[in-house]
Amino acid sequence: MKFLVCISKTPETTSKIAFSADNTQFDTSGIQYIMNPYDEWFALVRALELKEAHGGTVTAINVGPASNDTVIRKALAIGADDAVRINAEPESAMYVAKQIAEHAKDGGYDAIFLGKETIDYNGAEIGAMLAEYLDLPFVSFASHMDLDGGVATIKRDIEGGVEILEVNTPLVISAAKGLAEQRIPNMRGIMMAKRKPLNVVEPVGFDDPCHVVGYELPPAKAAVKMLDPEDMDELVRLLHEEAKVI
Amino acid sequence: MLKTSNGIQKSSREDRFQGHDYYNIDQLLSEEHLLARDAVRDWVKQEVSPVIEQYAEKAECPQHLFKGLSEIGAFGPSLPTKYGGGGMDEIAYGVIMQELERGDSGIRSMASVQGSLVMYPIYRFGSEEQRMKYLPKLGSGEFIGCFGLTEPDHGSNPAGMVTHYTEDGDDIILNGAKMWITNSPIADLAVVWAKGPDGIVRGIIVEKEMKGFSAPEIHGKWSLRASITGELVFEDVRVPKTNILPNVQGMKGPLSCLSKARYGIAWGAIGAAMDCYDSALRYSQERIQFGKPIGQFQLTQKKLAEMITEITKAQLLAWRLGTLANEGKATPAQISMAKRNNVNMALEIAREARQIHGGMGITNEYPIMRHMMNLETVLTYEGTHDIHLLITGMDVTGFNAFA
Numbered sequence: 001m002k003f004l005v006c007i008s009k010t011p012e013t014t015s016k017i018a019f020s021a022d023n024t025q026f027d028t029s030g031i032q033y034i035m036n037p038y039d040e041w042f043a044l045v046r047a048l049e050l051k052e053a054h055g056g057t058v059t060a061i062n063v064g065p066a067s068n069d070t071v072i073r074k075a076l077a078i079g080a081d082d083a084v085r086i087n088a089e090p091e092s093a094m095y096v097a098k099q100i101a102e103h104a105k106d107g108g109y110d111a112i113f114l115g116k117e118t119i120d121y122n123g124a125e126i127g128a129m130l131a132e133y134l135d136l137p138f139v140s141f142a143s144h145m146d147l148d149g150g151v152a153t154i155k156r157d158i159e160g161g162v163e164i165l166e167v168n169t170p171l172v173i174s175a176a177k178g179l180a181e182q183r184i185p186n187m188r189g190i191m192m193a194k195r196k197p198l199n200v201v202e203p204v205g206f207d208d209p210c211h212v213v214g215y216e217l218p219p220a221k222a223a224v225k226m227l228d229p230e231d232m233d234e235l236v237r238l239l240h241e242e243a244k245v246i
Numbered sequence: 247m248l249k250t251s252n253g254i255q256k257s258s259r260e261d262r263f264q265g266h267d268y269y270n271i272d273q274l275l276s277e278e279h280l281l282a283r284d285a286v287r288d289w290v291k292q293e294v295s296p297v298i299e300q301y302a303e304k305a306e307c308p309q310h311l312f313k314g315l316s317e318i319g320a321f322g323p324s325l326p327t328k329y330g331g332g333g334m335d336e337i338a339y340g341v342i343m344q345e346l347e348r349g350d351s352g353i354r355s356m357a358s359v360q361g362s363l364v365m366y367p368i369y370r371f372g373s374e375e376q377r378m379k380y381l382p383k384l385g386s387g388e389f390i391g392c393f394g395l396t397e398p399d400h401g402s403n404p405a406g407m408v409t410h411y412t413e414d415g416d417d418i419i420l421n422g423a424k425m426w427i428t429n430s431p432i433a434d435l436a437v438v439w440a441k442g443p444d445g446i447v448r449g450i451i452v453e454k455e456m457k458g459f460s461a462p463e464i465h466g467k468w469s470l471r472a473s474i475t476g477e478l479v480f481e482d483v484r485v486p487k488t489n490i491l492p493n494v495q496g497m498k499g500p501l502s503c504l505s506k507a508r509y510g511i512a513w514g515a516i517g518a519a520m521d522c523y524d525s526a527l528r529y530s531q532e533r534i535q536f537g538k539p540i541g542q543f544q545l546t547q548k549k550l551a552e553m554i555t556e557i558t559k560a561q562l563l564a565w566r567l568g569t570l571a572n573e574g575k576a577t578p579a580q581i582s583m584a585k586r587n588n589v590n591m592a593l594e595i596a597r598e599a600r601q602i603h604g605g606m607g608i609t610n611e612y613p614i615m616r617h618m619m620n621l622e623t624v625l626t627y628e629g630t631h632d633i634h635l636l637i638t639g640m641d642v643t644g645f646n647a648f649a
Binding site: 014069070073074077182184185186187188190191193194 | 262264277278280281282284285288289292317318319320323327332333334338342
């Protein structure tokens with residue numbers, strides 16, 4: 001079986017987020033990058049497990065510049081067989097979905113995996129767009145998936161319970177916690193990754209209808225006001241008049 | 247909470263460690279080095295940090311970690327893959343040791359001994375039969391090895407060793423004792439250095455079940471408490487001559503192994519230092535005294551600034567040494583300088599970091615005191631702080647001041 005896993009590069013979780021002076025660009029100075037954990041821990045690893053159970057190949061795909069190669073190489077070190085990088089600086093989810101769809105449409109993939117969202121922009125958009133471009137079914141936030149012939153059995157965590165679906169392959173599936181467990185690459189995998197193919201392809205032309213015009217940081221947290229624990233009247237007054245919550 | 251073999255539970259306390267790279271030394275590292283470092287860092291956060299304080303407190307060796315260390319590829323990473331190694335370069339080996347020691351010097355010792363002191367001499371000085379018999383099993387963690395050089399009366403002066411053997415047909419008869427041997431009570435085999443009838447030192451592979459061979463544990467250590475240490479006692483142990491390492495004679499055998507291990511310690515110490523600095527830096531931002539974080543006080547800043555300066559210098563020393571080692575040009579004296587400087591640096595940082603943490607610094611809520619106690623051992627094992635100084639002294643003056 002053939003599996004495609006979409007991987008994204010995101011800032012490391014403790015990064016301090018800042019923007020350019022005119023608030024139109026993310027300030028990348030001093031930022032450490034990692035593979036988006038939902039892509040790495042759940043989407044990629046489940047694809048590898050299914051490959052190990054059913055045979056086949058796992059291809060990792062990323063839309064981004066050459067500086068993303070370290071993250072792609074990590075996917076190869078964890079166990080992907082080969083990788084594709086579409087050489088572009090994407091500005092929107094739609095652009096990314098379009099480029100991946102162009103690669104995937106003739107790829108003969110049985111399942112296309114991606115994380116439920118990236119931990120930076122939290123868009124959770126690419127899966128649905130990709131499925132639409134490819135005219136495939138899409139299941140989001142999957143916490144369990146098995147394959148039997150051409151049918152995938154998928155569990156999704158929903159409010160107060162679990163939804164169980166059967167979906168014909170090929171399909172697009174977004175991975176939530178529980179779908180698999182993190183695999184740490186070992187030294188042998190890291191050395192093998194150097195020899196696995198990482199194919200760089202140029203993007204197809206696409207008139208992106210979506211552009212970022214600006215960013216805003218959340219308002220700074222207000223200072224904490226300390227009160228005398230005995231002075232309930234003052235507490236009530238502040239909650240009523242200043243915080244306006246009662 | 248996950249239970250491990252002996253009832254020790256994984257702590258839910260999060261390991262918030264972040265690496266520190268003040269001079270952008272990462273840019274001097276390859277993709278492979280960075281992947282190796284991050285993989286071992288992740289492994290340590292997942293497997294070591296949640297249990298290490300409890301193992302150290304109980305003075306027990308987390309033996310289950312041998313399997314994990316082998317799976318991640320921490321045993322002999324720079325040996326060829328054919329023999330169970332990882333086929334990596336010396337800088338990759340260095341960053342792996344750095345990350346393991348960031349977790350605990352005892353965990354790094356487990357890997358150093360297996361890779362540099364057991365697999366390396368068998369690879370470098372062993373016959374092809376010996377390599378194929380032992381190395382893949384050592385690399386996979388199926389066999390645990392130890393290294394016997396130091397004796398009760400011969401520490402800094404290993405050439406004075408009294409452990410010796412006589413010949414008897416196709417066998418040798420080994421007698422003597424070794425001391426301070428990491429992993430010895432649980433080892434399947436020991437690479438033992440002993441004098442032959444001609445008085446020349448040779449390496450011998452002694453297997454656990456050989457009659458007359460025992461490895462009692464040394465108790466009561468206040469340092470490297472999560473690492474198991476013992477003796478090796480040989481009472482008329484009959485060993486086949488085919489277990490002698492054929493391709494080395496004299497002290498250059500064990501000393502070349504020590505160079506390899508000391509090289510790893512030069513990197514490892516940076517890990518322990520970074521862990522102390524990282525914890526102290528965070529604590530200085532969170533701990534409020536006199537109405538402000540203690541990081542705002544000049545004396546705290548002095549400590550932190552000195553720490554990151556020393557860490558950065560040590561990182562540059564290790565990186566340059568690694569580059570020389572990759573070219574096969576790192577001299578034993580250069581390795582001595584890096585081992586001595588970096589371990590002392592780490593110990594000083596542990597002590598300063600302890601002060602920044604105040605009373606909390608002496609508890610197992612923070613890794614500081616454990617690192618500090620571990621580093622007291624690292625300061626004198628694999629060549630003491632003083633002896634390494636004399637190696638540098640001899641190298642620059644040409645005069646031997648050892649004896």
